[in-house]
Amino acid sequence: MKHLSYLNKYFWKYRWRLLLGIIFIFISNYFAVLAPQVTGYIIDKVQAFLTSSTPKGLLRQDDWLVVATVNWIEKMSMSPTGIVAMLAGMLLLFAVLRGFFMFLMRQTIIVMSRHIEFDQKNEVFQHYLQLDANFYKTHETGDLMNRMSEDVSRVRMYTGPAIMYLINLIALISLSVFYMVKKNAELSLYVLAPMPILAITIYFVNNIIHKKSEEVQAKLSDLTTNAQQSYSGIRVIKSFVQEKAMLRFFQTNSEQYRTSATALYKVEAIYFPIMGLIIGISTLLVILVGGLKYMEGQINFGDMAAFIMYLTMLAFPVSAIGWVASTIQRAAASQQRLNEFLLTKTNIPSPVDGVKNKLEGDVEFENVSFVYPHTGIVALKDFNLHIKKGEKVAIIGRTGSGKSTIAQLLLRFYDPSKGTVRIDGKELRHLELQHYRSQVSYIPQEVFLFSDTIANNIAFGTGNNTEEEIKTAAMSASVHRDIQSFPQGYQTMVGERGVTLSGGQKQRISIARALVKDPGLIIMDDCLNAVDARTEKEILTHLATYLQHKTAIVITHRIFSLLQFDRIIVMDNGRIAEQGTHEQLLQQQGLYADLYSRQQLEETPS
Numbered sequence: 001m002k003h004l005s006y007l008n009k010y011f012w013k014y015r016w017r018l019l020l021g022i023i024f025i026f027i028s029n030y031f032a033v034l035a036p037q038v039t040g041y042i043i044d045k046v047q048a049f050l051t052s053s054t055p056k057g058l059l060r061q062d063d064w065l066v067v068a069t070v071n072w073i074e075k076m077s078m079s080p081t082g083i084v085a086m087l088a089g090m091l092l093l094f095a096v097l098r099g100f101f102m103f104l105m106r107q108t109i110i111v112m113s114r115h116i117e118f119d120q121k122n123e124v125f126q127h128y129l130q131l132d133a134n135f136y137k138t139h140e141t142g143d144l145m146n147r148m149s150e151d152v153s154r155v156r157m158y159t160g161p162a163i164m165y166l167i168n169l170i171a172l173i174s175l176s177v178f179y180m181v182k183k184n185a186e187l188s189l190y191v192l193a194p195m196p197i198l199a200i201t202i203y204f205v206n207n208i209i210h211k212k213s214e215e216v217q218a219k220l221s222d223l224t225t226n227a228q229q230s231y232s233g234i235r236v237i238k239s240f241v242q243e244k245a246m247l248r249f250f251q252t253n254s255e256q257y258r259t260s261a262t263a264l265y266k267v268e269a270i271y272f273p274i275m276g277l278i279i280g281i282s283t284l285l286v287i288l289v290g291g292l293k294y295m296e297g298q299i300n301f302g303d304m305a306a307f308i309m310y311l312t313m314l315a316f317p318v319s320a321i322g323w324v325a326s327t328i329q330r331a332a333a334s335q336q337r338l339n340e341f342l343l344t345k346t347n348i349p350s351p352v353d354g355v356k357n358k359l360e361g362d363v364e365f366e367n368v369s370f371v372y373p374h375t376g377i378v379a380l381k382d383f384n385l386h387i388k389k390g391e392k393v394a395i396i397g398r399t400g401s402g403k404s405t406i407a408q409l410l411l412r413f414y415d416p417s418k419g420t421v422r423i424d425g426k427e428l429r430h431l432e433l434q435h436y437r438s439q440v441s442y443i444p445q446e447v448f449l450f451s452d453t454i455a456n457n458i459a460f461g462t463g464n465n466t467e468e469e470i471k472t473a474a475m476s477a478s479v480h481r482d483i484q485s486f487p488q489g490y491q492t493m494v495g496e497r498g499v500t501l502s503g504g505q506k507q508r509i510s511i512a513r514a515l516v517k518d519p520g521l522i523i524m525d526d527c528l529n530a531v532d533a534r535t536e537k538e539i540l541t542h543l544a545t546y547l548q549h550k551t552a553i554v555i556t557h558r559i560f561s562l563l564q565f566d567r568i569i570v571m572d573n574g575r576i577a578e579q580g581t582h583e584q585l586l587q588q589q590g591l592y593a594d595l596y597s598r599q600q601l602e603e604t605p606s
């Protein structure tokens with residue numbers, strides 16, 4: 001339960017709304033508990049009229065508002081029917097007032113919970129954005145999404161309905177117990193005695209229902225994932241003629257869902273009859289004991305009716321205790337999960353007074369070793385590299401040799417396990433992180449485009465590029481012609497609701513996004529592997545001009561003869577195996593020469 005204390009800051013933020021809500025709850029319940037008193041009075045009045053007797057001391061223990069209103073009506077010297085009609089009108093008025101304050105109570109407390117939900121979602125999302133790359137490697141996207149949506153919703157059930165029902169229950173019980181005891185303490189005991197049994201039973205039934213509905217949810221989610229995968233992979237399914245196997249798999253999942261859903265409905269079917277039974281037994285007790293007391297002349301007929309009304313009035317909120325308890329339990333578990341993340345600190349903090357210099361583009365790795373946390377894979381070993389401002393360096397090597405890791409460290413997605421990375425002579429750790437990253441353009445290996453227009457995807461890094469700048473970047477990335485061929489040009493939507501772009505088009509848009517930024521340092525991680533040879537040639541020609549005065553690090557599998565690199569670094573097993581210019585490396589007859597001759601062979605038409 002201590003996990004929920006994290007939410008106190010929100011309750012404090014919305015304290016006036018909460019306080020107002022509590023006041024409305026009490027006022028609404030106040031009008032609710034007056035109804036049995038007026039009904040009791042009406043019954044006694046009618047009974048006295050039918051038996052031509054004079055009821056005595058009927059209003060002694062009733063609320064002052066009831067007493068005052070009844071006395072006022074009585075003074076009007078109306079016929080008994082007129083008085084009963086007036087009293088019925090009074091009941092109606094109380095019901096309307098009760099409803100009105102109930103509306104206000106929901107308006108304040110439920111609306112407060114929506115505000116808290118909004119704040120919490122923003123807080124969680126903002127926190128997610130600050131966490132480092134390693135966090136995202138060790139947590140699944142589905143898990144993150146769940147915490148953001150499902151857990152926050154469960155917490156809202158606590159900050160809204162659960163708190164509202166709990167306060168409502170406290171208000172109703174205290175007000176009705178007060179008036180019941182005033183009338184007859186013993187009979188009150190009979191009304192209240194079954195309530196704890198009702199609450200405990202409902203609590204247990206509720207817990208069973210909850211467990212079973214979680215099971216149903218899990219099965220449903222399996223079913224949906226299964227169907228979703230089948231739709232996405234329909235071409236693979238068809239080409240491998242696996243329709244029947246997929247159908248069998250789906251049917252098994254579907255059967256499991258049906259079994260757990262039926263089990264849930266069985267428990268739910270017991271829920272209301274149990275409630276009805278317990279309330280029925282309690283009513284019976286009140287009638288029995290009340291009847292005896294009436295015959296002994298201890299209470300009026302109307303009092304008995306009032307007690308039965310109190311009983312039915314209390315039954316629903318008391319049965320809600322079970323629901324409230326399990327809702328709070330679930331919210332606490334959800335908040336615990338959220339706290340796990342909210343209390344996770346990033347391993348890559350930006351220094352408080354970080355250096356905010358204009359990036360010149362001088363890059364240095366000094367004795368850098370890097371081990372990927374959690375996997376223990378050593379990706380770089382005593383790596384030394386100095387790239388001067390404006391130098392163009394290609395990094396080449398076999399897959400898994402540590403090329404991308406160099407980019408990851410340069411963007412400070414990770415800090416080196418040993419050694420130092422320096423930018424313009426300053427340790428990278430000491431630079432203000434966002435300011436530094438805003439001056440670096442990175443084209444990752446895996447392209448990612450947002451579900452937005454092409455123009456917005458290109459201008460993503462800056463957000464304030466002119467149409468002309470976007471167009472120039474697209475031209476440099478050789479994607480302008482493709483974009484123009486779409487019906488809405490640069491305003492074409494990308495993603496599920498938009499056009500389906502080819503791998504090469506996506507890659508080139510991703511390149512345009514990096515070029516539009518005008519950075520001091522550009523890092524390209526194998527970003528031309530999905531374009532054909534002709535387009536590659538086109539892009540490289542543009543790049544040669546664009547990169548003229550910039551420091552560029554081009555990670556690649558292929559050797560680009562078109563781009564004049566100042567240096568080529570050949571990586572092998574986390575270390576530099578060879579380095580030099582194209583010609584120098586060819587002369588060395590080592591790894592590079594080997595790679596080059598193999599590439600030449602592949603490119604020679606047979």
Ligand SMILES: Nc1ncnc2c1ncn2[C@@H]1O[C@H](COP(=O)(O)OP(=O)(O)OP(=O)(O)O)[C@@H](O)[C@H]1O
Binds near residue numbers: 137399400402405406
């Ligand atoms: N996020 C990660 N967590 C754990 N290990 C990783 C991670 N990324 C890479 N590695 C491992 O680190 C080593 C170097 O990987 P890296 O991605 O730097 O190689 P690469 O030369 O860029 O390969 P490729 O050309 O295939 O992209 C590999 O053994 C790889 O399995």
